[in-house]
Amino acid sequence: MTPLVSTPAARRSRFSNLRRAMLKAPGATLCALTIFAMFVYAFVVPLFSQNPFEFAGMSVLDSFIPPMWMTDGVPDFPLGTDDQGRNLFTAMAYGMRTSIIVGFLSVMIGLVLGGSLGLIAGFVGGKVDAFIMRLADVQLAYPALLLAMIIDGAARAALGAERSVTTAITIVVLSIGIAFWVQYARTIRSSVMIERDQDYVSAARITGRSNLSIIVLHILPNVMAPVLVIATINLGIAIITEATLSFLGIGIPVTSPSLGTLIRNGNNFLQSGEWWISVWPCLVLVLFVVSVNILGDHLRDVYNPRLKGRS
Template identity: 75%
Template sequence: MRGLADALRGQPGPIAAAVIIMLLVVYAFVVPLFTADPFSMAGMSILDAFSPPAWMEGGVAAMPLGADDQGRNLLTAMAYGLRTSIMVGGISVVIGLGLGGALGLISGYVGGRTDAVIMRLADVQLAYPALLLAMVIDGIANALLGRGRSNEVAIAIVTISIGIAFWVQYARTIRSSVMVERDQEYVAAARVTGRSNTAILVKHILPNVMAPVLVIATINLGIAVITEATLSFLGIGIPPTYPSLGSLIRNGNAFLQSGEWWISVWPCLVLVLLVIAVNVLGDHLRDHFNPKIRGRS
């Protein structure tokens, strides 16, 4: 936390981005504590369907941003959808970091054929866009589990699919750092004292290679959120009966030409605001922790 505070000191743009992220997280996780799920019968009001924002003619004060075709309060529905998007994006980043980190540590430390096999797998995966790979993994899971799976299982499949699609960046970055660190004196000293390879990797090398990886994770969070929203918009990711920014945008897209613009525009704005804020913060952290860039500034 101290390093993050130092990175943000005197930087109004990244500070604003961090504040926006915190506000959106609070909005996503606090509003659902006091409101009914808009995707349940208790959270719908068919009589208020297509209600415009409160400042427009026919608007309802209780729904300041308007309602969708099912009478869902968009202010509440977006909080539920944003919570899902943040959770899926965050957990998928953790999965990608865990998988890529483990493979990167092994590849860089062991070397030889193990390194060659892991890196060739990474090269093969880089030939496929992350979105396409996530779609393939989700399709395979659907074929194995069937369409009758629960919402929780469907969300888990999407989360794991996105996580697997992003492991390569972590693996390549950690591998490069480990190949430098494994020849350092402190690693040789740890070997002399009888430390196992696992202990050397986890307790000595890993803490020294995590800074650039955490920056990549910050940037990938925005990409993961966009990927989840894209899958949901295409009807592949989060089930349509479960709140998600992507499903809200897809639902509103059908009514854009009939004049109910608010159903799609508000979720789009929230998604764009979150991704831009995450990217601005991630880009700044990348520049701050890059010694070459810091040396030129």
């Protein structure tokens, strides 16, 4: 019989199995270390440097300096500078931090919204289940990027084009998060429909536990493994979506750091020879997203070995 709760011993066993699986997959371990290093880069470098997107951190006299190994390169700017004289090494750290925060918050919103609806649909069933799933089917007709653009456009119409940076970032987070809830809802619903008929749920009902208690304490811990895999993969997708929106000029404002705004700014000078302004942010974005996807794919194989090799 499945245990009534997810015990600390069971959680330690799952962590031990995951650790052994990671040690057997050097590629996934390397990706995990890469992600950790990029987190350190994004959140530690800004602690010891001035924000290059503030006026005090800009100097037009230092604009368009190439990387330090090229002719006219300067050691103080190892990756070069942009048109405003911003140090790209520091600017990318600030941009990476913003992109990661936006990605994490978007995934959390999608997880909470989709997870709640999936739990309700799977446990209650009937007309409630049918309504939530039809709503999900309707949203699946709109790509995540298009839906985010629609929500952002509606917010611009309601709040005006002149918005604060905090408001703009909040709208981007909500737009991406709302676009992602369907995957979590459908995955959790299918798992809950299996778990609700298990013996441990019947035993919990006999002991007099409420439906909310059964869902939160018993069913939810047993359906989270595939959801966490989806969340890991969606983190990379959310960062790509944010970068795309910012590149199109409808995401993070150009006055704020993000990988998308850096790539958009560098694109204006790509044809004139200042390739480093856009290439470095692109490489950082690609490296992070690829590492997250490979790690998420490995986690999927760990938690569901039957899907191994179907990437």
